[in-house]
Amino acid sequence: MQSQLDGVKTGLTQLNGALSGIKEIRQWIKEVDEMYVECSELTSKLGGVKVVANEHSQLAAAVENLKHIFTVPENIRQTEEHINNENYLLAHKGLMELESSRDDLFYELHKNPSNNPSDDILLKKYFEKVEALSEMLFRQIKSLLLQLLNAVQTQPALVVTCLRIIEREERLDRKFAERKKMSGFDAPGRPKEWKKQAFEILKKSATSRIEGSQLEDRSEERMWLVRHLELIRQNVFSDLRIVKHICTPCFPPDYKIFTTYVRIYHDALQKHLEEQIESGLEQNEIINLLTWLSEYSGPTCLGHPDLELKTSNIPALLSAKTVDRLQQDFMQTLHSNIQIWMSNALDSDFKDWHQDAEPDAGSDGYYQTQLPVIIFQMIEQNLQVSNQISKDLTSKVVLICVEELQDFVDIYRKKIQEYKKEHSVDRRTPQYFFQYLVAIANNFHKFKDYAQELESGIQEVRLSNLKFETTSSTSKRRFGRHNTFQRSPCRIQ
Numbered sequence: 001m002q003s004q005l006d007g008v009k010t011g012l013t014q015l016n017g018a019l020s021g022i023k024e025i026r027q028w029i030k031e032v033d034e035m036y037v038e039c040s041e042l043t044s045k046l047g048g049v050k051v052v053a054n055e056h057s058q059l060a061a062a063v064e065n066l067k068h069i070f071t072v073p074e075n076i077r078q079t080e081e082h083i084n085n086e087n088y089l090l091a092h093k094g095l096m097e098l099e100s101s102r103d104d105l106f107y108e109l110h111k112n113p114s115n116n117p118s119d120d121i122l123l124k125k126y127f128e129k130v131e132a133l134s135e136m137l138f139r140q141i142k143s144l145l146l147q148l149l150n151a152v153q154t155q156p157a158l159v160v161t162c163l164r165i166i167e168r169e170e171r172l173d174r175k176f177a178e179r180k181k182m183s184g185f186d187a188p189g190r191p192k193e194w195k196k197q198a199f200e201i202l203k204k205s206a207t208s209r210i211e212g213s214q215l216e217d218r219s220e221e222r223m224w225l226v227r228h229l230e231l232i233r234q235n236v237f238s239d240l241r242i243v244k245h246i247c248t249p250c251f252p253p254d255y256k257i258f259t260t261y262v263r264i265y266h267d268a269l270q271k272h273l274e275e276q277i278e279s280g281l282e283q284n285e286i287i288n289l290l291t292w293l294s295e296y297s298g299p300t301c302l303g304h305p306d307l308e309l310k311t312s313n314i315p316a317l318l319s320a321k322t323v324d325r326l327q328q329d330f331m332q333t334l335h336s337n338i339q340i341w342m343s344n345a346l347d348s349d350f351k352d353w354h355q356d357a358e359p360d361a362g363s364d365g366y367y368q369t370q371l372p373v374i375i376f377q378m379i380e381q382n383l384q385v386s387n388q389i390s391k392d393l394t395s396k397v398v399l400i401c402v403e404e405l406q407d408f409v410d411i412y413r414k415k416i417q418e419y420k421k422e423h424s425v426d427r428r429t430p431q432y433f434f435q436y437l438v439a440i441a442n443n444f445h446k447f448k449d450y451a452q453e454l455e456s457g458i459q460e461v462r463l464s465n466l467k468f469e470t471t472s473s474t475s476k477r478r479f480g481r482h483n484t485f486q487r488s489p490c491r492i493q
Contacts (some may be wrong), residue, residue: 012387069101069126076129083137086158092165095133096172102127103176105189110185124188131189138194141165145201149242152250160250167252169194199260206261206268209235218282225276225285229292237301244307262302262309270317277322283333286326290389293317325392331400334382338404343411345374350415354430359439367439372446375408379454405451418442 004093074093082091105123143163144151152159172189213231243261251257273289281289297303297311316323349371352359359367379401385454386397419440423433430436 069105072098072126072130076133079133080136083133083140086140088137088140088161088165090466091133091137092168095130095137096168098127098130098133099189102130104187107183107185110183114309127188133395134189134192137165138192138197142201145198146205146212148202148247149239150244152242156246156250163251164196166198175217184425186318199264202261202266203268206264207272209239210268210272218285223280225288229288232269233292233296233301236269236296237304237307240265240302241304241306242306262314266314266317273317274322277318281329283330283337284332286330287385287389290323290326290330290393291385293323327389327396330393331396334406335400338378338382338400339407340410341378342375342404345371345378346411346415349421353419353436353440356431358435366442367435368442369436369439372450374445374455375405375447375452379405388391397406401454423452441445453488 040074075098079094079098082088082094102123109120109123144155144158146164148159161420169192173193176190210232213235214224214228215231216227217222218224221227240258240261244258247257249260277289293316295301296317297314302309302314318326349369352369359369362368380403382397383394386394387455419430419433419436423430460490
């Protein structure tokens with residue numbers, strides 16, 4: 001009970017002290033209000049003093065800048081000389097001093113506008129060469145950035161100097177942006193945005209590098225696109241390796257120069273390839289491009305261990321829609337070409353059936369012609385090409401080939417029937433009718449063997465089981481209508 005009473009007593013004492021403090025503060029505020037009332041009259045009484053003070057502040061600023069004003073022509077000459085001698089840090093120091101003098105004087109005019117407009121015109125004319133010096137210095141920096149990958153290997157110190165200057169200008173841009181918010185003063189030539197312009201220069205350089213890799217066009221060289229894409233791959237890999245190992249130490253970390261360069265090259269290359277596609281590509285060029293796309297992200301370019309890039313984080317060069325359109329164009333042309341190739345091969349074989357010589361015999365001594373070899377070599381070559389592009393495309397090409405083989409069986413049968421009719425009309429022609437008939441029968445046996453080899457060779461292709469079994473079994477059945485399939489190859493003794 002005693003401790004509770006002591007606590008209440010202490011609390012009352014503190015409340016009493018707080019009340020006394022509040023009364024004192026209230027009295028002080030009242031006295032201050034009375035003093036402010038008395039001081040308000042001084043505003044009108046000291047108006048003249050204020051005018052004189054403003055005049056003296058302008059004079060003080062003028063006196064402060066007199067030294068710089070009088071030395072402006074000499075400073076301009078020295079700064080220009082430093083730029084020409086590639087002493088960029090000294091040149092930028094002189095440029096900043098000149099700009100500081102100019103900006104201070106313009107700021108004073110901004111605070112205390114002159115009734116005489118000639119003052120502003122006079123200052124602008126007096127300092128007009130300062131802005132020209134700034135442009136001159138940036139032209140030198142621009143020239144260096146356009147050749148950055150060479151300059152960083154031969155003149156790394158100069159590259160670092162230029163980057164330091166760009167960073168200084170970025171800080172000055174921010175400083176004057178803040179001043180503009182505070183006072184409304186807009187400094188001449190600000191913001192310069194040299195950093196933004198520097199990145200635009202790097203983009204332009206990358207675009208030129210890619211476009212410069214095209215040495216000829218279709219009219220001059222049939223393999224122009226292959227050569228062009230290979231040069232692009234070599235240049236991109238070489239340039240990115242330089243950026244990774246040489247440029248990165250020279251650039252400020254916040255530039256993320258390697259990642260930035262990868263994006264710049266990727267964007268420039270994407271635009272360039274889209275332009276090439278829009279201009280129209282032939283079938284072999286479509287194949288070359290689709291094959292190259294996998295090489296670009298593979299171990300010979302972006303996926304090389306030296307670059308240490310996660311290619312999974314890099315977007316595709318071409319959209320899925322564009323790739324699909326290219327594949328559709330390729331398959332459409334391939335379908336037509338396969339029909340033409342098979343037809344030509346069969347026409348050539350049909351002519352051979354009328355030769356005045358027996359058909360060739362294979363290593364096993366059986367009569368045969370080259371038709372099965374030609375047909376399936378053509379199929380195998382197209383599968384190899386499509387497999388370099390993608391497994392999905394290979395699946396589609398397989399289906400096209402199987403479909404065409406099915407149609408080929410019917411055409412082949414008609415040719416055989418035509419051949420038989422010719423012999424029925426005149427038993428003396430063709431001279432080696434029976435030998436070639438045996439060769440044709442043996443060809444069907446070869447067709448069956450090749451078809452089985454084709455089926456076993458494409459098991460890795462991820463076709464739908466239903467699709468593949470349907471098409472392949474249909475093909476077998478159509479070949480299997482000929483009894484030769486169930487017998488050994490024939491030979492006339």
